[in-house]
Amino acid sequence: MTPKQRVMTALARGIPDRVPWMEGSVDESLQVKLMDGRRDFTHADLCRKLGMDAFGWSVPSGGAAKASQAAFAGPQVAKAAFYHPSSVTFDFTPPWIAEMGRDSKTGRLFVKKGLLTGRDKLHLFEEFLPDPHHPARYAAVAEWIARYREEFAVFARIRLGTASTIESMGLDVFSIMLYEDPDLVKQIHRRFSEWSAAVVEHLNAMDFDFYWAFDDIADTKASWIDPAMYEEFLKPHQLLVTRLMQRPWVYHSDGNISPVLEQVLSLGMSAIHPVQPSAMDIFDLKARYGQRVCIVGNIDLDYTLTRGTPEEVEREVKEKIERVGRGGGYIVSSANSLADYVKPENALAMARTIDQYGWYEKAGAPA
Amino acid sequence: MSEYRLETIRNQVVSGRRADALAEVEAALAEGLDAKRVMTEALIPAMNIVGQKYSSGEYFLPQMMIAARAMSEAMQRLGPHLAGAGYERKAKAVIGTVSGDFHDIGKNIVKMMMEGNGYEVVDLGVDVSPEAFIEAVRRESPHFVLLSALITLTMESMRGIVEALEQAGVREAVVIGVGGAPLTHKFAEEIRADFYAADAYGCVERCNQLLETAGAHR
Numbered sequence: 001m002t003p004k005q006r007v008m009t010a011l012a013r014g015i016p017d018r019v020p021w022m023e024g025s026v027d028e029s030l031q032v033k034l035m036d037g038r039r040d041f042t043h044a045d046l047c048r049k050l051g052m053d054a055f056g057w058s059v060p061s062g063g064a065a066k067a068s069q070a071a072f073a074g075p076q077v078a079k080a081a082f083y084h085p086s087s088v089t090f091d092f093t094p095p096w097i098a099e100m101g102r103d104s105k106t107g108r109l110f111v112k113k114g115l116l117t118g119r120d121k122l123h124l125f126e127e128f129l130p131d132p133h134h135p136a137r138y139a140a141v142a143e144w145i146a147r148y149r150e151e152f153a154v155f156a157r158i159r160l161g162t163a164s165t166i167e168s169m170g171l172d173v174f175s176i177m178l179y180e181d182p183d184l185v186k187q188i189h190r191r192f193s194e195w196s197a198a199v200v201e202h203l204n205a206m207d208f209d210f211y212w213a214f215d216d217i218a219d220t221k222a223s224w225i226d227p228a229m230y231e232e233f234l235k236p237h238q239l240l241v242t243r244l245m246q247r248p249w250v251y252h253s254d255g256n257i258s259p260v261l262e263q264v265l266s267l268g269m270s271a272i273h274p275v276q277p278s279a280m281d282i283f284d285l286k287a288r289y290g291q292r293v294c295i296v297g298n299i300d301l302d303y304t305l306t307r308g309t310p311e312e313v314e315r316e317v318k319e320k321i322e323r324v325g326r327g328g329g330y331i332v333s334s335a336n337s338l339a340d341y342v343k344p345e346n347a348l349a350m351a352r353t354i355d356q357y358g359w360y361e362k363a364g365a366p367a
Numbered sequence: 368m369s370e371y372r373l374e375t376i377r378n379q380v381v382s383g384r385r386a387d388a389l390a391e392v393e394a395a396l397a398e399g400l401d402a403k404r405v406m407t408e409a410l411i412p413a414m415n416i417v418g419q420k421y422s423s424g425e426y427f428l429p430q431m432m433i434a435a436r437a438m439s440e441a442m443q444r445l446g447p448h449l450a451g452a453g454y455e456r457k458a459k460a461v462i463g464t465v466s467g468d469f470h471d472i473g474k475n476i477v478k479m480m481m482e483g484n485g486y487e488v489v490d491l492g493v494d495v496s497p498e499a500f501i502e503a504v505r506r507e508s509p510h511f512v513l514l515s516a517l518i519t520l521t522m523e524s525m526r527g528i529v530e531a532l533e534q535a536g537v538r539e540a541v542v543i544g545v546g547g548a549p550l551t552h553k554f555a556e557e558i559r560a561d562f563y564a565a566d567a568y569g570c571v572e573r574c575n576q577l578l579e580t581a582g583a584h585r
Binding site: 101103105110171172178179219221222223224225226228259276301302307339340341 | 479
């Protein structure tokens, strides 16, 4: 099988030739370490080096840092950067409508404060959101897919509107407004979801293999809202996006989404990610839901990949392959992303372990 | 009558009915009910119930937040009466996410639960340096220093903050609590923190226990 066939088979809950490996994000500084200091490699070069099967993240040779600089420079600059990206990107997430801060050490942006705190702030949508129909970004990305895909699966990073709503309102304001002004929450979510829906209609006409929707709704304790609230406030708007998707898709939320798992699964995704081990039991998930959805992730980022040894990585990855990979429908991935603080030797151990133990035999169990 | 009034306030705070809770507090004060009784027999027990419901999974974040807001506004209403009665908060806590960590959701939840349970909380924000914690300890004289980290990378900053407090000679004046997704009891012990709490209400409970043990209400 090609890497792409391997991923698509697993997303359809089939049994590929080997348990695939993919990551929603790989920090560029880690990429450089994994590529022995080189910065001139392509997405496919890194995938080949690690045995990874899909990409949708950026690489240093694409000039990724410029995109975040644009976001920090304000909405107008960010809009222009969205239309005419100066770096190779497969990212179609809307900007946060928020005051942004920047870590002086890493340059990484973070949300300081959501700005959609009341009805008088709704005009900010026009200021911040780029036109989802602007053709330039789609044309550029189509060319990049054709140039870089080789035999790998390529995914677009998107949102369903939920994370945009929560981050742009602030979790505290979002929570209060569910009671104080529920229609405002719905209106804001609908605006973000309509934007993503418009984007997805364009993506459907492109050569992406699948979509990866990043919408955090939980912390390690539980989902932030209960099932009834999910049904009322999130799902109707998320469906505006998901109903249009003409590709398999992966749903991502950090944390423990168990309280609303039935509601989440009713959206009809192909796979869920990242199944944080400190928050969810992947073995229970596989037993209960493995017939409904592919499972992606669960290699621990809190300890194993970041502070553990290569031997510990091997033990954990091998166990997940054997127990969750059995019967197909599992894709190895970290429990969030390959962050810059993952030990390079542990990422390499992950690669070796997948190659050593991830190949399926005819009976459907990895060796 | 007063027992019924206190129970009503308690129930209204638990269910986050802010306007109703405030009206009941007004009525209680008008009837001559002691403000300190309203606080200790209605508001603080209400937030204990809310905390337990949140810990058990019955309450989610929004339910907890509207209850905390009802509690906070009721406390503000009681404020002038409590000051007159010589009331002071349970204790003071300084809180922040440690150097390099910009994730503040967990820290904000802990802050809200602590305030809802009668603590005064000084929020230092995100990416707080060891020097800023030392300065806050000297300036605020808190009973607790609460450190939050979401990612593995910044856990080591916690160790640095504990060591910096030690070196500055203010470590023994405070109780240090740590929390965040990648943390464990073991790590808390390793860096010589005083306690680890798995969630926001766990933090409140540990602070309450430590205060009771020490018998110290600053």
